[in-house]
Amino acid sequence: MRVLVTGTEGYLGSLLAPLLMQRGHEVTGLDTGYYKTGWLYNGTPLTAKTLNKDLRRVTEDDVRGVDAIVHMAELSNDPTGQLSPNITHDINHRGSVRLAELARRAGVERFVYMSSCSVYGVATADYVTEASPVNPQTAYALCKTLVERDVGAMAGDDFSPTFLRNATAFGASPRQRFDLVLNSLAGLAWTTRRIAMTSDGTPWRPLVHALDIAKAIACVLDAPRDAVHGQLFNVGATRHNYRVREVAEIVAEVFPGCALSFGESGADNRSYRVSFDRIHERLPGFSCDWDAERGARQLLAVFRHIDMTPETFNAPGFTRLKQLEHLLRTRQIDADFFWTAPS
Ligand SMILES: NC(=O)c1ccc[n+]([C@@H]2O[C@H](COP(=O)([O-])OP(=O)(O)OC[C@H]3O[C@@H](n4cnc5c(N)ncnc54)[C@H](O)[C@@H]3O)[C@@H](O)[C@H]2O)c1
Numbered sequence: 374m375r376v377l378v379t380g381t382e383g384y385l386g387s388l389l390a391p392l393l394m395q396r397g398h399e400v401t402g403l404d405t406g407y408y409k410t411g412w413l414y415n416g417t418p419l420t421a422k423t424l425n426k427d428l429r430r431v432t433e434d435d436v437r438g439v440d441a442i443v444h445m446a447e448l449s450n451d452p453t454g455q456l457s458p459n460i461t462h463d464i465n466h467r468g469s470v471r472l473a474e475l476a477r478r479a480g481v482e483r484f485v486y487m488s489s490c491s492v493y494g495v496a497t498a499d500y501v502t503e504a505s506p507v508n509p510q511t512a513y514a515l516c517k518t519l520v521e522r523d524v525g526a527m528a529g530d531d532f533s534p535t536f537l538r539n540a541t542a543f544g545a546s547p548r549q550r551f552d553l554v555l556n557s558l559a560g561l562a563w564t565t566r567r568i569a570m571t572s573d574g575t576p577w578r579p580l581v582h583a584l585d586i587a588k589a590i591a592c593v594l595d596a597p598r599d600a601v602h603g604q605l606f607n608v609g610a611t612r613h614n615y616r617v618r619e620v621a622e623i624v625a626e627v628f629p630g631c632a633l634s635f636g637e638s639g640a641d642n643r644s645y646r647v648s649f650d651r652i653h654e655r656l657p658g659f660s661c662d663w664d665a666e667r668g669a670r671q672l673l674a675v676f677r678h679i680d681m682t683p684e685t686f687n688a689p690g691f692t693r694l695k696q697l698e699h700l701l702r703t704r705q706i707d708a709d710f711f712w713t714a715p716s
Contacts, residue, residue: 374398374399374440374441374483374594375398375399375401375438375439375440375441376393376398376399376400376401376439376440376441376442376443376594377400377401377402377403377435377436377439377441377442377443377481378390378393378400378401378402378403378421378442378443378445379402379403379404379428379442379443379444379445379446379472380402380403380404380444380445380446380447380487381400381402381403381404381421381423381445382402382404382406382408382409382423382548383404383408383445383446383449383548384449384542384546384548384549384550384553384583385445385487385542385546385583385586385587386402386404386445386446386548387417387546387547387548388417388546388547388583388584388587389443389445389586389587389590389591390402390419390420390421391417391418391419391420391421392584392587392588392591393443393587393590393591393594394419394421395418395419396591396595398594400421401421401422401423401424401439402421402422402423402424403423403424403426403428403431403435403446404423404424404425404426404446405425405426405427405428405446405712406425407693407696407697407700407706407710408548408690408691408693408696409690410688410689410690410696411548411549411550411688411689411690411691411696412547412548412690413545413546413547413548413549413675413679413681413685413691414545414547414675414678414679415547416545416547416675417547427711427712428446428447428464428468428469428472429463429464429467429468429471431471431472431475432475433475433478433479435475436472436475436476436479436481437479437480438479439481440481440482440483441481441482441483441484441485441594442472442473442476442481442483442484442485443485443487443590443594444469444472444473444484444485444486444487445487447464447465447468447469447487447516448460448461448464448465448513448693448697449693450513450552450693450694451491451510451511451513451514452552452693452694453513453693453694453697454511454512454513454514454516455511455512455513456694456697456698457708457710458512460709460710461512461513461516462512462516463709464710465512465513465516465517465520466516466519466520466523469486469516469520469524470519470520470523470524473486473520473523473524473527473534474527476532477527477529477531477532480531481532482531482532482533482598483533483534483535483593483594483598483601484524484532484533484534484535485534485535485537485590485593485594486520486521486524486534486535486536486537487537487539488517488520488521488536488537488538488539488605489513489514489517489538489539490538490539490540490541490579490607490609490645490647491509491510491511491513491514491517492507492508492509492514492517492518492521492538493505493507493508493645493647494507494508494509494510494514494645495508495510495644495645496508496644496645499646500611500646500647500648501645501646501647501648502607502647502648502650502651503538503605503606503607503651517538520536521536521605524536525603528602528603533598533601533602533603534603535593535601535602535603535604535606536604536605536606537586537589537590537593537606537608538605538606538607538608539581539586539589539608539609540578540579540580540581540607540608540609540613540647540649541553541554541555541578541579541580541581542580542581542582542583542586543555543556543580543581543582543583543665543668544556544582544583544584544663544668544671544672545583545668545671545672545675546583549691550691550692550693551686551691551692552691552692552693552694552695554578554580554617554620555580555620555624555665555668555669555672556672558620558621558624559624559627559628559669559672559673559676560672560676560681560686561686562624562625562627562628562631563628563672563673563676563681563686564681564682564683564686565683566628566630566631566632567631567632567633568621568624568625568631568632568633568634569632569634570617570618570621570633570634570635570636571636571638572617572635572636572637572638573618573635573636573637573638574616574617574618574619574620574621574635575616575617575618575644576616576617576644577614577615577616577617577644577645577646578614578615578616578617578620579607579609579613579614579615579645579646579647579649580609580613580615580620580665580668581608581609581610581613581661581663582661582662582663582667582668584662584663585608585609585661585662585663586608588659588662589606589608589652589656589659592656592657592658592659593606593656595657595658596656596657600655600656600657601656604655606651606652606655606656607647607648607649607651607652608649608652609647609649609661610649610653610660610661611647611648611649611650612664613649613661613664613665614646614647615665618635619665620665621633621635623665623666623669624665624669626666627666627669627670627673628669628673697710
């Protein structure tokens with residue numbers, strides 16, 4: 374298949390593109406490169422040819438001739454979404470819907486969208502399923518629900534969108550993110566040998582390894598159209614719903630000599646357990662290969678290999694909000710998050 378992956382320069386995209394290429398797909402990428410300075414290690418055998426372009430400036434010519442689009446290029450978490458909710462709507466909602474419209478017009482048959490379990494927000498039910506009501510708490514999560522609604526309505530004989538509500542990712546990627554819970558705790562454990570949580574860590578978080586998300590996407594592309602047409606899938610494994618304190622305990626166990634303490638209150642109000650039964654029942658070939666402990670061991674191996682310093686761990690390129698704030702402060706991007714030329 375000829376596949377266009379948007380967000381190839383990101384945490385998930387930089388793992389997905391080589392995986393798809395290894396599975397025989399012809400992959401091109403598209404990314405504006407906000408986090409290009411954040412390259413942690415050399416670890417992928419192949420890189421996709423990538424168009425350096427903003428999602429909001431994509432044209433029909435950019436999408437013509439491909440069989441499928443995997444769309445990942447958005448502001449990728451709640452804090453970056455809150456930085457400018459208007460821009461978040463421009464990129465994440467309007468930009469994504471426009472991309473799908475261009476794709477449909479250009480005859481692209483498959484469209485795989487990266488949604489998120491954060492659409493469930495503060496869930497009232499335990500083990501929320503794809504049929505549970507959404508309850509988005511932030512601009513980021515709201516945009517995910519709006520794209521699901523608007524692109525879902527475009528499904529037709531010649532256009533099959535699929536929506537993947539990913540759990541919170543973890544694990545190593547060359548374009549690392551340290552603003553994800555397990556990765557952040559692992560980085561702290563390595564650089565300070567201490568995890569001092571301010572909260573009691575009781576909230577639930579479903580976690581999924583970045584490579585298992587990539588595997589889910591590959592399975593969607595391989596699946597018969599009827600299995601994925603207009604479908605929503607939570608991506609993860611039901612046994613991988615962890616309390617944040619369990620994640621901290623696992624990391625502290627894996628990283629030698631790491632002290633661990635907890636605070637008293639729950640600061641973050643997002644808490645939910647998610648059922649991942651549907652994807653395992655309906656998507657041929659999908660299962661999760663990684664749990665939190667294996668992911669923590671993988672990160673330990675990477676940190677050892679590169680002898681990771683605190684400066685690297687704290688560099689803006691690895692934390693989405695920090696990097697966008699840096700690019701804004703230094704006027705490398707303007708108020709609309711478009712790159713500027715040096716004056
Ligand atoms: N990592 C997770 O835990 C997780 C969980 C659920 C959903 N997702 C979703 O998966 C997708 C990828 O996540 P990630 O962790 O790889 O994020 P990321 O921030 O590492 O990667 C996103 C990429 O998109 C690019 N991008 C952002 N805005 C753009 C624009 N306007 N034009 C062109 N490129 C743009 C960035 O430069 C970046 O390389 C996102 O849509 C995210 O919301 C991620």
